[in-house]
Amino acid sequence: MKYIQAEYSGPLNGKVHIPGAKNSTLALLAAACLADDIVTLEGIPRIDDIRMIAGISQDIGMELKQDGGQVTLDPRWIHSAMIDPGKSSSYRASYYFAGALLAKFGRVTIGFPGGDDFVSRPIDQHIKVFQALGAKVQIFKDYYVVEGTELKGTDIYFDTITSGATINAILAASRAKGRTILHNAAVDPEVVDTAAFLNQLGAKIYGAGTDRIRIDGVSYLNGGSHTVIPDRLIAGAFLMAAGMNGGQVTVEDVIPEHLGSCLAKLEEVGIEVECGENHITAYSSGLLRATRIRTGMYPGFATDLQQPMTALLLQAKGKSIVTERVYPMRFAHVPQLRRLGAEIELRKESAFIRGGFPLQGGWAHATDVRAGTCLLLAGLAAEGSTFITGVEHIERGYEDVIGSFRAIGAKVSIQERSSNGMVEDRILS
Numbered sequence: 206m207k208y209i210q211a212e213y214s215g216p217l218n219g220k221v222h223i224p225g226a227k228n229s230t231l232a233l234l235a236a237a238c239l240a241d242d243i244v245t246l247e248g249i250p251r252i253d254d255i256r257m258i259a260g261i262s263q264d265i266g267m268e269l270k271q272d273g274g275q276v277t278l279d280p281r282w283i284h285s286a287m288i289d290p291g292k293s294s295s296y297r298a299s300y301y302f303a304g305a306l307l308a309k310f311g312r313v314t315i316g317f318p319g320g321d322d323f324v325s326r327p328i329d330q331h332i333k334v335f336q337a338l339g340a341k342v343q344i345f346k347d348y349y350v351v352e353g354t355e356l357k358g359t360d361i362y363f364d365t366i367t368s369g370a371t372i373n374a375i376l377a378a379s380r381a382k383g384r385t386i387l388h389n390a391a392v393d394p395e396v397v398d399t400a401a402f403l404n405q406l407g408a409k410i411y412g413a414g415t416d417r418i419r420i421d422g423v424s425y426l427n428g429g430s431h432t433v434i435p436d437r438l439i440a441g442a443f444l445m446a447a448g449m450n451g452g453q454v455t456v457e458d459v460i461p462e463h464l465g466s467c468l469a470k471l472e473e474v475g476i477e478v479e480c481g482e483n484h485i486t487a488y489s490s491g492l493l494r495a496t497r498i499r500t501g502m503y504p505g506f507a508t509d510l511q512q513p514m515t516a517l518l519l520q521a522k523g524k525s526i527v528t529e530r531v532y533p534m535r536f537a538h539v540p541q542l543r544r545l546g547a548e549i550e551l552r553k554e555s556a557f558i559r560g561g562f563p564l565q566g567g568w569a570h571a572t573d574v575r576a577g578t579c580l581l582l583a584g585l586a587a588e589g590s591t592f593i594t595g596v597e598h599i600e601r602g603y604e605d606v607i608g609s610f611r612a613i614g615a616k617v618s619i620q621e622r623s624s625n626g627m628v629e630d631r632i633l634s
């Protein structure tokens with residue numbers, strides 16, 4: 206059993222490089238299927254989800270070579286649009302292969318998406334997109350089949366704002382016949398990044414980053430190269446680290462405007478923020494004010510940042526309230542924080558936090574990637590040692606969680622416990 210050990214670390218100080226965004230990377234790698242020539246992506250993080258995609262690529266005949274942060278994909282020899290249900294359900298964004306392979310080959314068989322299992326995560330809007338473009342969708346027990354030999358552009362009105370279905374619609378419509386207009390589209394940076402990549406290959410996508418996106422279908426896409434945007438969610442969590450015990454943390458190689466609502470909240474709780482062109486520094490004396498957070502789709506406060514923010518608010522004297530509007534039940538980290546002494550009550554879609562009390566180290570389990578970051582931050586502020594299991598969830602999103610936290614002075618290590626009569630722990634990194 207692998208676990209992360211975190212010790213009280215005092216004020217955290219240092220600079221940390223922010224890798225490419227997981228959520229954009231997952232879309233770009235599937236989008237590469239749409240090209241008719243070789244594609245190179247730069248800045249790709251080395252995380253577990255990418256290893257899953259490498260397996261899927263191999264199965265369908267798309268050559269994928271990774272050299273550091275550079276990934277080269279050759280989609281010219283794809284011979285299958287059947288994706289193993291086990292591989293599809295090993296991460297969330299496998300649904301992008303449905304949009305991309307449907308657009309290029311007219312049929313795809315794929316299992317249901319996996320990913321962080323914090324709540325129900327419907328895909329009805331993805332299915333609505335495929336059907337609106339003229340495809341037939343058949344649902345079976347472990348997989349679904351989408352078939353449409355000639356997709357036709359149309360107007361699509363999303364019932365709710367979803368980044369995943371907006372990106373999938375862009376993928377599917379990019380090679381459809383005629384014009385598609387997406388209304389009530391998500392405006393997330395990952396949507397803009399995917400559109401920018403496809404436009405670089407010759408797609409005609411206009412308005413990404415607004416809630417109305419126009420896609421004029423093309424019949425051919427060139428090869429080309431593109432650099433993935435930096436991970437705003439990892440950056441946000443590191444900036445919060447500066448407030449845990451006081452300190453100064455600089456995140457480098459970021460796009461500050463992607464973090465607007467996060468930075469505004471950090472300032473509201475008393476963390477000073479200074480932005481450069483591609484870096485942000487957060488300073489904190491350790492004295493924080495309680496506040497109220499409501500998550501929302503971009504540019505609102507990201508649901509993927511509410512967990513580390515909850516850890517931060519445990520350090521703010523007084524009552525804070527965190528309301529989860531994107532995934533109302535996404536609070537699996539709360540019972541784990543309570544094991545460390547946190548005073549948090551859950552009512553409906555809100556967490557009521559009484560902050561300013563000391564946390565005590567102990568064992569806690571990370572049920573998903575952001576819950577892991579939250580527990581890690583809490584462990585750095587708790588008295589004694591904190592042991593966090595569920596490391597595989599954290600490694601889905603972080604390429605070097607230990608190295609990057611050590612860069613800001615955190616006392617962390619990954620260990621492995623083997624139980625052979627006596628309990629023996631081995632330090633892995």
Ligand SMILES: CC(=O)N[C@H]1[C@@H](OP(=O)(O)OP(=O)(O)OC[C@H]2O[C@@H](n3ccc(=O)[nH]c3=O)[C@H](O)[C@@H]2O)O[C@H](CO)[C@@H](O)[C@@H]1O
Binds near residue numbers: 326329368532
């Ligand atoms: C791989 C990836 O990029 N994951 C991110 C993506 O997930 P994911 O793409 O799953 O999230 P969406 O943006 O699609 O979901 C946003 C909202 O729309 C709802 N919805 C979504 C699709 C659908 O068909 N029907 C529906 O009702 C969801 O329940 C949620 O309330 O955005 C989430 C919201 O920012 C993030 O937490 C995830 O980290």
Ligand SMILES: C=C(OP(=O)(O)O)C(=O)O
Binds near residue numbers: 297
């Ligand atoms: C929810 C997340 O990931 P996924 O959608 O891949 O499960 C996340 O990154 O916080």
